Amino acid sequence: MTPEQALLETQAAVEMITVVIDGFEVTVPKGTLVIRAAEKLGIQIPRFCDHPLLEPAGACRQCLVDIEINGRAFPKPQASCTIPVENNMIVKTQLTSPVAEKAQAGIMEFLLINHPLDCPVCDKGGECPLQNQAMSAGRPESRFEGVKRTFEKPVSISSQVLLDRERCVLCARCTRFSEQIAGDPFITLIERGALQQVGIYEEDPFESYYSGNTVQICPVGALTGASYRFRARPFDLVSVDSACEHCASGCAMRTDIRRGKTLRRLAGDDSSVNEEWNCDKGRWAFKYLTSRERVASPMIRGEDGELHEASWPEAIAFAAAGLKGKRAGVLVGGRATVEDAYGYSKFARVALGTNDIDFRSRPHSDEESSFLSSVVLGLKTTYKDIDKADQVVLLGFEPEEESPIVFLRIYKQLRKRALAVISDAPVASRGSVKLKAQLVSDISSISGLTSKSVILVGERLGEKVGALSAAVDLAEKSGAKLAWIPRRAGERGAIASGAIATLLPGGRPVSQASARVDVAAAWAVDSLPANPGRSTSEILHALIVNNLDAVVIGGVDPLDISNTALSQLLNSFVVSLEITHSAVTAVADVVLPVAAVIEKSGSFQDWQGSARTFEKAIADSLSRSDVRILSMIADEMGTPINLPTVAATAREIAALGNWDGAAISFEKTSTVKTLATEEKMNLTSWRLLLDLGTLQDGETNLAGTARKATARISKTKAEKLGVNEGELISISSDLGSLKLPVEISEMSDNEIWVPRNSIDSQVIANLGFVNGQVTVVKA
């Protein structure tokens, strides 16, 4: 369908209505609110409660206007945020109607009666709609002579959100957001009259993953973020558009910098992705930047076995000497930008002459490798497809925990039109409960999908043998749209950049000679290695059996892969490109500090495959992007990769373009049934949004709202084990054990679920695997 046809179709579907506002005619679709029609003309009607993404409430009454329909006027001014336009409507705003102007001034006076004059200590001061509108429409002197209502302040409604009740104008934006957008109605308006206030349920604190948005949309300073409290004034801040590095949702962000220090991050406005929202992790987890563990300068491991600070030329020369002529592999973490991943990919192929490169720092399989290199880059599913979907199928994917904006999109459609959601999880997570997901035990049992259905596959599906094949089968059989949603921001970009053994940049298969020749010509090298490369676990294995001598690692936590990964690094030459000191830098021979997202430019690819570019927020940062450092090492090795800057890399990627030849085909694997024995249970785990992730380091307020780790088992199983809700059980494998309190849930009797990387529950470290057979006893 051409855009013109699409336009015609929407025009035919929606009736258009013409209204007169302040003497100007405007034509808008039926159902548009008067306040929005006025915006279209550039007439701004003051408002507090109105928000384009929330349902109308008419709570603050600030937007009163005079309205007349078919010559009959409303007897009193009406709230323009609740009245839709109608034919022959004549609207007079405060600009043309003295009645509306007086009504608005009156409301402003009412709002200010109980509003404290504490702007000097209020974080909203300087960017406050109430302050601004009081200046433009308020009275210079108050006529109120009584005592203002006061409350105890501030109340922590969660560890990260503080509430100053006396500042509240009862617009209900926060409560409407929590209920309508996030599906977490943990806050509500309680009491009546002058004592009306936002309150929480005592047993249920405001532990929503989206609570930060209420702070952002609060039109006064009633809700403030604990970590930004009293930190700065708007005029101190330099705001830079940026992208979120925490997951593959691809949120647009705004980063506010004061004197080279990030003070806060806000949700940016991108209607095709995150609308105006983001999750609390994206908003508040940025303290890792200023962590004390930050690598300050290059370091070289000396004769004494300790790391010593070194100059850049020394460290680069040392790294180059250790890699030159050696058999080396490359492990790229999920934090790499597209440009960085491209740098690693080119470095492996040109400087190291190998295809031993993998971006997966997590459990993985050959089936997944095949899926990633054949299917993923061809997937074109977007958020819009979720908006139009008949059903949404979640396979190995918990949207609220692993890609929170995808959750918001599904939830929006669920509220709007009861979208059907199907999940293959063994137990309903809180997200699944909110989505009213129908749980199925087997992918093959899913039926009734249409071509407008969407199948969202998470990275965890690759952990189950044959599951990815089953998902592809399901999509092929039903014609439903398939999407792969990894957890980390850099993963899709890493595939596109060729940071995987089977692919060269642009989706060119290593196995095809024409693709290699294509890239070799673009890179001005004679040839590229043709031998098949190894995956992450194979690279680590090759290091201990001496098939590899050295490894370049960027942003990998060994405990995300396996509990033996770290020890496998011990006896080889390790070059670590890292932001903060980690388990890898502890064993590395050279540590090279790299820039975090806020300190560099670059781009990510979100799960849709669209680029999320961002500029350097801290302009005078001395930290450098990974690609620049790799380029310096390659120069020193005498095999230059010529990627001196992020901009140059982006140009090269654009010039190289995508592969137009045939893609490799996906080699399907058949499902293997795991048989649970009487004494053992099947363990399933996934990561919670707020957990022990490295990028959440140092933000205690955020960690305070993380969900508590519990082991979920069925009621019958709990009775069999003789434990009640909340009592500890011990879960053990051959390699170790962990103790967690029980949460009784509706699930199969031989299934157990635990969080993967939370406090007291680090599954890979404690048990040695993420899915498998465990013994469970009462602790």
Place this chain on the structure above:
Amino acid sequence: MDNSLTPRSNDLGLTAAAKANAPIESQEAKSFAKQLQGFWVTFITMFKKVNTVEYPEVKEPTAERFHGRHQLNRYDDGLEKCIGCELCAWACPADAILVEGESNTEEERFSPGERYGKVYQINYLRCVFCGLCIEACPTRALTMTNGYELADESRAKLIFEKEDLMAPLKAGMLQPPHPMAPGKTHIDYYRGDIKGGSNG
């Protein structure tokens, strides 16, 4: 050849123009009496009271409302009045003030109420002594003294930190951090209902 030896005139013809426009002066020699009259002024001035003083040995008080060095004031028990609101920095036309706020805690209280100024700097290389910061201050924390001796040998020394600007502790004042007076709130402080040290 002559021309090359004459210095080149660089007055752009101004001298000639000035001469042309100058009032015609009397070419008569000044009379001796006129010269005496001139010397008399000098002589009589020698016995007049002088306007200058022997600074720095002698210092004259300034006008009462002279805009001098700033001071960050305290309540009578020693707690700071500054709440770190940055309104002074906002008002400053020369961008001379830098403030960073911070939360008071029950264990560490610097000012009544929730917020205090953790970092407070005035850059006297920039300050134009206009006093807009004083007008902006909502708690009368920032005032100006009459101090005018603001010369130093380095730029860094002319950026005054909070400890340079804080008013000295008077009798009965306690060095913060310390708690508010028992049973009192920040409102009582603001109204001036606090007298003397809070801890006895």
